[in-house]
Amino acid sequence: MKSEIKEELNPESVKSEPLSVQDLHELYDPIKDQIEERLAEFQRIWETASDEDLFREMVFCLLTPQSKARICWRAVERLERKCLIASGEPCQVQEELVGVRFNQRKAEYVCLARSMFSHRSLRTTLAGFPSHAAAREWLVANVLGLGYKEASHFLRNIGLGEDLAILDRHILKNLALLGVIDKVPESPTKRRYIEIERQMTAFSSQAGIPMGQLDLLLWYKEAGEIFK
Structure with a gap:
């Protein structure tokens, strides 16, 4: 069974300036400790x-x-x-x-x-x-x-999915700005979701920002907070 609620994605919505790895690190370095603590809290959920x-x-x-x-x-x-x-x-x-x-x-x-x-x-x-x-x-x-997005989100939030991508519209938009993907897909199929996840994993390694931290960083960029 699959979710019947589709994420509303507009491929034309990516109008911001391109992002570089340096831009990411300028955002990441001051809040790295907060991100790590949030992920540690998720890990403690699974443990307890x-x-x-x-x-x-x-x-x-x-x-x-x-x-x-x-x-x-x-x-x-x-x-x-x-x-x-x-x-x-x-x-x-x-x-x-x-x-x-x-x-x-x-x-x-x-x-x-x-x-x-x-x-x-x-x-x-x-x-x-x-x-x-x-x-x-x-x-x-x-x-x-x-x-796939919701299941990845759930597993990450209980400390089991730091290696999984939570590809909501905000993450996809920023992956496009970073050049990780060519464009934002309207509604990713399973095959496309896994393909983008692999691309994001490779980019996280290249950028020196672990997958779970990269997700929270890009979410912070859009929302201005580190939440769930």
């Missing part, structure tokens, strides 16, 4: 979190397509306060998704995922894969609402 904690991060990533991360996290916090992540009906979940686009469909995704992991441990399931990429393939195939 319960299944419920892990599922909360999955809910967040199910909500994020075409919606602002801060708004989605506030919605998750409301759901948690009202005990709706564990037991809410789709209509109850939807009421708390204020400001989240496609909230009816996403509420259904949350409840379907909860039903799936009520019969199996999310932690045990993820720990059973030989690689982060293999875990992502399983998530995309089995959790409705998680495409």
